[in-house]
Amino acid sequence: MNWLLTAALCIVLVEVALRLPFLPPLRRLQRSSSRALGIVRARHVSDHWKEKAMAIHARRTFLFSAKIGLLLALVFGLAAGLVLALDRLSAGFGDFLIGPVGLAFSLIAATAYVLLRRRVVHG
Incomplete structure (x- = not known):
């Protein structure tokens, strides 16, 4: 039963993670970091303006x-809540999941689901 619950948990968490808007802040973080690095490397910009620009990029x-x-x-909180709920359904589920076999299986199950999902979605 723990194997099936682990696979179901992995599928739910992968779907949640894929639907959350991770990419926009990641892209903006990368863009801001690149711009900050460009400002630091710019020889034609004075230290005074570099300091002002770096404060803006640090805030961003x-x-x-x-x-x-x-x-x-949010993802980890959902995972913790689901593990607690599933542990009531199947006693020892939490212990199985954090053990080496459960961790390895959840990694394999989540990876397999992502690959299968990509193949189905992208043909």
Whole structure:
């Protein structure tokens, strides 16, 4: 029973993670970081303006990182809640899941589901 519950949990969490808006803040974080690096490397920009620009990029980096962190916290919170609920359905599920066999199986199940999903969606 634990094997089936683990596979179902992996499918649910993969679907949730794929539907959450991770890409926009990740792209904006990468863009802001690239711009900040470009400003630091620019020889024609004075230290005074570099300092002002870096403060802006530091704020943006923090905000985008916080958004990503909140999305991850949402996924992990959902996972914890589901594990607690499934542990009531099948005693010992949580222990199975955090054991080496459960961790390995969940990694394999989630990866297999992502690959299968990609093949079905993209033909």
